[in-house]
Amino acid sequence: AQSVTQLDSHVSVSEGTPVLLRCNYSSSYSPSLFWYVQHPNKGLQLLLKYTSAATLVKGINGFEAEFKKSETSFHLTKPSAHMSDAAEYFCVVSGEDNYGQNFVFGPGTRLSVLP
């Protein structure tokens, strides 16, 4: 079975400082991994995805993530936080042949950005 752990339920950074949101996964298959962002009372928006190509993945709004198989990690980073980055972030693992229930969400990390 697949699973996702987001190591921090809440991360707080100052505007202009780096962001690191941590994600570890477990999967018996070669996984696909995704990061989604959710602003309050909104749907989820895809930030970036890893699907077995380059291990360093660049996404929208300056975010990137690195797939590290040896560490089973897919941490999300951004060099400089902006106030508009304040939101909930979800890490997702997919890959096992269990159609319909293939997408496993992490519990989410709430990012606060202080002025």
Next chain:
Amino acid sequence: DGGITQSPKYLFRKEGQNVTLSCEQNLNHDAMYWYRQDPGQGLRLIYYSQIVNDFQKGDIAEGYSVSREKKESFPLTVTSAQKNPTAFYLCASSIDGSGTKYGYTFGSGTRLTVV
């Protein structure tokens, strides 16, 4: 632009009432999903459908029902049997049944409140 439309954005239900949440997509995606989101609990899968006229229960299907008569539409009915329906409901779709390669596309959500 292609996307998923959920309506209404806010919905109020009286005790003992059934209500139906609408989800329409014009992405020509085969698979559609309904999730429930509660504070601090992430996303939980209610129902999913991989093709027209077929759907499967997710992890928390009790008290909910769905239909998939058209590829574009996947309405969710919250019945009176659902004892705690107050939550944020998200509809999603994927081009295939797994979401592994391209991920899911989400609607903007419906917030249901029991009054």
